[in-house]
Amino acid sequence: MNTLVVYSSLTGNTKMVCEKVYEIIEGEKSIVSISDIKELDIDSFNRFIIGFWVDKGTADKRTREFIKKLSKKEIAFIGTLGAEPESDHGKKVFERVTELCNKNNNLLGGFLCRGKIDPKLVEKMGKFPLKLVHPLTPERLERIEGAKSHPNEKDFENAQNYFKSLFAR
Numbered sequence: 001m002n003t004l005v006v007y008s009s010l011t012g013n014t015k016m017v018c019e020k021v022y023e024i025i026e027g028e029k030s031i032v033s034i035s036d037i038k039e040l041d042i043d044s045f046n047r048f049i050i051g052f053w054v055d056k057g058t059a060d061k062r063t064r065e066f067i068k069k070l071s072k073k074e075i076a077f078i079g080t081l082g083a084e085p086e087s088d089h090g091k092k093v094f095e096r097v098t099e100l101c102n103k104n105n106n107l108l109g110g111f112l113c114r115g116k117i118d119p120k121l122v123e124k125m126g127k128f129p130l131k132l133v134h135p136l137t138p139e140r141l142e143r144i145e146g147a148k149s150h151p152n153e154k155d156f157e158n159a160q161n162y163f164k165s166l167f168a169r
Ligand SMILES: Cc1cc2nc3c(=O)[nH]c(=O)nc-3n(C[C@H](O)[C@H](O)[C@H](O)COP(=O)(O)O)c2cc1C
Pocket: 008, 009, 010, 011, 012, 013, 014, 015, 052, 053, 054, 055, 056, 057, 058, 080, 081, 082, 083, 089, 114, 115, 116, 117, 118, 121
């Protein structure tokens, strides 16, 4: 088994979780930022762990484009998002990415965890015109506040345990 961990991360949350999971992968392995993916021969890997940040309810664009290029591979995903993974929003994210991964590939499993939201985005949300799209409602403020401490040590441990048991099957 030759595993590639590839991550797309704007502010570092997804990169951190992917690096922790990478530590526990057995066999041949490599880890790369999606920005450097062109330097690798994709076909030399048969298992992929794809890390993404959640953008408007699904995986970020670069990740979606990467997944669409893969065919007949074993893949698993790691996503970080501001919302609770167990929330309706989190469940929809999971479903959308699952559907995308299963189109041309074999999805083994997926792990979502919270990731702090870029303060610059939070600032923008309070301003026109984003105010109309993303009003800073009490629920949204609570979500932003709740995500602030993530990903934390517990998230790293959960992610590692998830992949240990997924690959032990
Ligand atoms: C433009 C933008 C859109 C986002 N959209 C969502 C979203 O739809 N749902 C959500 O739960 N979090 C959303 N977030 C929060 C990020 O997914 C979250 O902070 C993530 O951990 C960032 O990962 P990174 O540090 O690897 O870039 C958004 C963040 C940005 C910057």
